[in-house]
Amino acid sequence: MKLLLRTLLLLLLLASTQVIAQEAKNSNVFLITLDGVRWQDVFTGVDMNLLNSDYTHNKDELTKKFVGKSKNENRKMLMPFFWNTIAEEGQLYGNRNKGSKVNLTNTMLFSYPGYNEILSGKADDANIDSNDKNYNENVTVLEVANKSETFKDRVAAFASWDVFPFIINDKRSGVPVNAGYMDAVGVLNEKEKFLNEIQRQAPIVWESVRLDVFTHHFAKEYIKKNHPKLVYVSYGETDDFAHDGQFDFYMKSLLNTDAFIADLWNYVQNDDFYKDNTYFIITTDHGRGEGVQEDSKWTGHGSNVKGAEHTWIAILGPNIEASGEASEGQLFTDQIAPTVAKILNLKIDSRNMPAKPISLK
Template sequence: MMHRTCYIVFFFVLSLAFQAKAQEKKALFIILDGIQRELLKKNPTPNLDEIADRGGYYEAHVGGEAGGYSETPTISAVGYNSLLTGVWVNKHNVKGNSIRQPNYHYWTIFRHFKKQYPDKTTAVYSTWLDNRTKLVGENLEDTGNFLLDYHFDGLEVDTLGYPHDDKSDYINKIDQEVAAYAAAEVAAKAPDLTWVYLQYTDDMGHKYGESPQMDQAIQEADRQVGLIWDAIKMRENEQGEDWMIVITTDHGRGEGGFHHGGQSEAERATWIVANRKFNEVASQTPGIVDIFPTIASYLDLNIPKNQAMEVDGISLLGEAYASHLRGTLSGASLKLNWKSYGSGETARVWATSTNQFRYGNSDLYRLLGEVNLDNESAAFDLKANYNNLKVVLELPSGYANVWVSNAD
């Protein structure tokens, strides 16, 4: 009888261990640089299509609030950092590709992940070295000397191995190596949180615009995604892991498909492909900043409240409550509006006239009141005039925030 009991306990523990392994979550996101929506739809992309069939294709945007406080240049590194940090340029302070003074008080998804899960692994596989050294800020004092577990990048610096040419063939070769290396590492090591960045499509856009060269580059990018996707499927089938893959682009393109950086509709227009079905927020043209809280939600990250209140994005997973918070401030009158998803829930409204978080300090918030989210609007008499207010809508799960300036 004792032996039988021991066997039952053993197999019960073994079963629990297998279930835990089967439920192990891993996330990987890919940025394919500068692919406008129309060309993505036009070109055959069987691997992206297969991923979308599991989850979905979603039209998205970059650029912050056009004409508002968070308006953000539609420039590559600016977009990457908006994804990494979940905030627009007025907070992360990466204004161009030179990446001169990032505000590291707005933590990247990697730093949050490693803080909560120090024993789990992170990886960056990139055609551009600055993604790791400047944006992620590996081993910098300002990022707490954060270290990735795996990386593969910097090949563009090797001008002997990859001599630079006018047609960007060297970037094409580097993309191929980065994608192949990332696929091999996923298959062998399965990092828990991974970023893959591929550049060649943006080079073709700048050089040739909407062209056969750009079409070919998009199709090649899809093949490279396929290498990584195949490795993920292998891990799911053989190791029982649960993977989320998200693919996006960092900006659209202007007339003719050549340039970007401004606030035209075409330059702001992007897309997201994922192997997960997103919630109703995804039907409202989500922003690149929404990817950060989506990955955080998937990986069960608990972002500290003072940092979570700064995140500009809304999770595309789980129940949707509200998004697209906007406001106007006239004298002492604050008016807010938002998009509701019919949850019938209430939310609390907080406001502060300070912005000490950007310096690494805390802001003192004042509770303005509680609102019914289904009303989609609210007004408050502040009893005093403020030049600017940071307003936060505390949802049943997560936060929405907006900066408003006094019109008077």
């Protein structure tokens, strides 16, 4: 009897090991967004006009931190992971100074429509024309994955903005979403318990958007415990600091977010489940203005703000040609969801996601 039990346990362990090994062979995707970050900031670094404007409160500090001898040096100082790792090992699109363009296809040019376009693969101006907490009728790539046999219960989303349960439609999709000031739930480790305890003890800068450090660490702890195959992480501080006219905090937040993404990348490259089979796709929900004039105000975005339709995309992962910064070419934000689907070999309805995936050479 004991021999039989030992044999059964050995077979179960072997089967479990084979399942884990097979899952590890399948590609994983981390889809990451930075709210309202302009292509200019990514590709040219600190904006000298904004540095010298009333939006900056400590020019000397920002100059020391972000101003080098050239724009290329400036962008490395602002986003070192992007320019020391992604530019060397992956692909970057959206430097309009070099003819590389990424555009939104929705005409609203603010957050909910932008995130819907990123996640569902199509604009929906007729139904999504506000940031109100209405459940999204469109099916996101997260939902497609979560309802597939391969990725069922292997999808998760973490966001700083509290509207994301509605954008992802967590009730219909079944995708677990931790957003705003939501606590981690389920069987928690000590770090998650601590994060639950302190996230509202930290300064509440905005009631609808928590600080990104909490979103990041909630996501990372979940990832370490559960190893989801498709993860969505949405950092939100940058847009809100810009709306507040706080260029200092916007820049520091962008630097911090670059470090968060580097932290996730370093983790997956040292985790047997994720190493060498995980793609990072990074983008933004909209652009924003360039200056201080009303129709191009840096603090704003929307259909009345010049340049708010201009975005960018960064891609890093296995089987990605290390082509770095693209010159010339046109991409659109609605191509991101079908690209995720292609990487994961998800079956999608082309009527719902009509755009072509990005060609990942």
